[in-house]
Amino acid sequence: MNFHEVRFPASLSFGSIGGPERHTDVVTLANGFEERNTPWRHSRRRYDAGVAMRSLDDIETLIAFFEARQGQIYGFRWKDWTDYKSCGARAEVGYDDQVIAVGDDVTSDFQLVKQYRSGQQVYERPITKPVAGTVRVGLGGDEQQEGVHYEVEADTGMIRFVHPPNEGVEITAGFEFDVPVRFDIDRIQTSLASFQAGDAPNVPIVEVRV
Template sequence: MTIMTFHEIRFPTRISYGAVGGPRFSTTVQILGSGHEQRNINWAEARREYSVDISPSRGQEWEAVLSFFHARRGRAYGFRLKDFADFQLEQGVLGTGDGTTESFGIVKRYQDAEGLAPGYERRLHKIVQDTATVYLDGTAQFGNWTVDHQTGTVQFTTAPDPGAEIAVSCEFDVPVRFDTDLMEAAIPGPDIHQWQRVRLVEIRV
């Protein structure tokens, strides 16, 4: 049976703080006979990977990890992860109003300071509850909009006026899953559990 399900719950932040990881791209590099390289981009979007060190753990902390892993059925169900290295968007521009469009996807753009190369646009889907503020032409809006925290979409009740710059500030999570179905933990002593290098991988939602 194939399971394509996501749980709207965040991995315990007291455990994920200190995780090692970040975006991974996929590039095929072919060395030509001349010694030059031909590089092909395989993925249009980066996929983030993380390694969480959970050792040693005691008492309630270990129970939290054990329960969380069981509830996700190993790799079966996705969940949210707070990436402490990159979890905020500050007045990110979503687009320009046309007087008709009422829905805008939340994106974060990464751009070289000099702007010499094309920037990278990242679609944000998992917005943290009660952290979003929407702006029109730099002015915060109190009403006429809602945010879908599961899809990362700003929905206006009335479409913004033509030419109005639409922006949003918010915090966001990364949709991930465990990269193993086996919790192979060591027990080096009474009430001490050790499960090193728990690997999490980003999933497409």
């Protein structure tokens, strides 16, 4: 996988625009009803980093980062300031933020996930790029200690317990996370005149599957 475990400067992603994207096939039947299907199980996020550029120093940093990733070749981490924690935007990360699984006496490895609820519907999003040092884990309502009870793979989002959790025990976690992305363009066009006139460069960013 062509991926660099480096984060796009968070100060530059702050102020960017973007969010989740779905792919839906809509077929209108002869009777006027619709059939809707999607080949995607998970949404894909898109952003525009260009609107967050505020100075020529920002442009210089952007170009250096772009060149180091060789355009679209290498993916990288992106902080989505509107959705980067397992808890609410104004809350602090807690070990019981998300229920990620239930123990079965056999399984030791569990994927971090974040649940999005609306009414009775729940979407479970895999979290593959947690921020190192922010992950907290609980078993049956008791917080566990990293390095003693479990380990975290920061590049995959897997939690590995030293001993498989007992059957029926609820496994919870809290964390901050990044989005795995790449540049969705192979060239960046900037000019001093247009930037001073308030025209930001177009720098599309797209989520990648890892």
